[in-house]
Amino acid sequence: MQDGFSIEELKIRLQNSKYKLTHQRQDVLEVFLNRSGEHLSAEEVHRILRDKGYDIGLATVYRTLELMCSPEMGILQKMEFGEKRARYELKQFEPNAHQHHHLICKNCDKVIEFSEDMLEGLEEKITKKCKFRILDHQVIFYGYCQECAKKFEN
Amino acid sequence: MQDGFSIEELKIRLQNSKYKLTHQRQDVLEVFLNRSGEHLSAEEVHRILRDKGYDIGLATVYRTLELMCSPEMGILQKMEFGEKRARYELKQFEPNAHQHHHLICKNCDKVIEFSEDMLEGLEEKITKKCKFRILDHQVIFYGYCQECAKKFEN
DNA sequence: GAACTTTTGCTATAATATAGTAATTGAGTG
DNA sequence: CACTCAATTACTATATTATAGCAAAAGTTC
Numbered sequence: 001m002q003d004g005f006s007i008e009e010l011k012i013r014l015q016n017s018k019y020k021l022t023h024q025r026q027d028v029l030e031v032f033l034n035r036s037g038e039h040l041s042a043e044e045v046h047r048i049l050r051d052k053g054y055d056i057g058l059a060t061v062y063r064t065l066e067l068m069c070s071p072e073m074g075i076l077q078k079m080e081f082g083e084k085r086a087r088y089e090l091k092q093f094e095p096n097a098h099q100h101h102h103l104i105c106k107n108c109d110k111v112i113e114f115s116e117d118m119l120e121g122l123e124e125k126i127t128k129k130c131k132f133r134i135l136d137h138q139v140i141f142y143g144y145c146q147e148c149a150k151k152f153e154n
Numbered sequence: 155m156q157d158g159f160s161i162e163e164l165k166i167r168l169q170n171s172k173y174k175l176t177h178q179r180q181d182v183l184e185v186f187l188n189r190s191g192e193h194l195s196a197e198e199v200h201r202i203l204r205d206k207g208y209d210i211g212l213a214t215v216y217r218t219l220e221l222m223c224s225p226e227m228g229i230l231q232k233m234e235f236g237e238k239r240a241r242y243e244l245k246q247f248e249p250n251a252h253q254h255h256h257l258i259c260k261n262c263d264k265v266i267e268f269s270e271d272m273l274e275g276l277e278e279k280i281t282k283k284c285k286f287r288i289l290d291h292q293v294i295f296y297g298y299c300q301e302c303a304k305k306f307e308n
Numbered sequence: 309g310a311a312c313t314t315t316t317g318c319t320a321t322a323a324t325a326t327a328g329t330a331a332t333t334g335a336g337t338g
Numbered sequence: 339c340a341c342t343c344a345a346t347t348a349c350t351a352t353a354t355t356a357t358a359g360c361a362a363a364a365g366t367t368c
Contacts, residue, residue: 022333022345022347043323060347063346084356085324103280114284132300134296135296137295142291143286172314174313175365209317210316238354
């Protein structure tokens with residue numbers, strides 16, 4: 001079980017479907033491979049590729065991100081933090097992949113990851129009490145990162 | 155310690171500030187008082203008031219919601235669930251008010267509340283490990299509500 | 309009720325995302 | 339390696355949600 005994706009993996013998953021391997025799709029994936037751990041928005045991906053000289057349309061970036069987030073592809077994870085725009089990151093391989101949470105600085109919008117899952121028991125409880133079939137969860141802590149907290153200390 | 159707000163409470167909070175008590179602000183608050191437990195978007199509040207015959211502008215609704223969410227007023231709580239639009243609910247009075255979470259149906263967008271907090275210990279851990287000053291948190295479970303789950307059973 | 313600030317409603321604009329369309333490209337086939 | 343055809347792209351127009359600017363109206367204080 002590896003730690004991340006590769007272009008080869010993308011090719012395999014595309015070949016097992018009706019989708020095609022295009023330059024644009026490779027380029028988008030490479031952005032994430034080169035910047036693992038970052039949480040990029042569609043606009044950011046678009047700008048990064050444009051800056052590299054790749055001529056890709058914004059709509060294509062959106063479509064590619066959507067495709068890679070689909071259950072069939074399962075390469076990226078879409079995250080929405082209450083900002084206007086969505087962000088994307090490489091999906092984890094582990095089966096309990098949603099076991100990392102996000103700390104978001106209300107001042108500088110920095111996103112910090114925090115690994116640990118304490119929701120296992122809770123999921124069962126919810127399933128029973130609320131008759132709700134859980135597919136995924138998201139835990140977000142809002143506050144100030146170390147640097148910004150300093151600015152507000154008196 | 156009461157369970158909710160009243161128009162009187164709104165008046166008091168406005169009088170203690172530079173803000174004025176307008177018909178529009180009362181009307182917006184009344185929508186939430188009459189529908190406690192619901193999670194309304196700005197558009198929904200606007201439509202509800204228009205349907206009642208009140209002539210209020212959409213921008214005013216947005217400005218009013220923002221004001222009521224401000225720390226000074228602290229009447230409403232803004233929530234962003236990864237939909238495009240934000241939703242609002244009456245703020246709880248209890249000191250540990252963020253101790254309820256949301257279950258969101260991926261099919262019909264229904265929002266169900268779930269009371270219980272299991273993040274107390276985790277907050278301390280994060281504060282120490284990540285040097286992150288937590289102000290608030292949000293836990294969202296995505297899945298299917300009972301009715302929608304039935305539709306997908308085979 | 310006058311004075312003065314806040315607020316409103318309208319409209320224009322911003323920001324993010326999706327839809328439509330003609331032209332292009334990728335992948336299988338002969 | 340060219341042919342065929344569906345999938346894909348780039349571009350643009352459009353949708354959706356939210357904010358900004360401004361003249362007119364309303365609330366509060368005296």
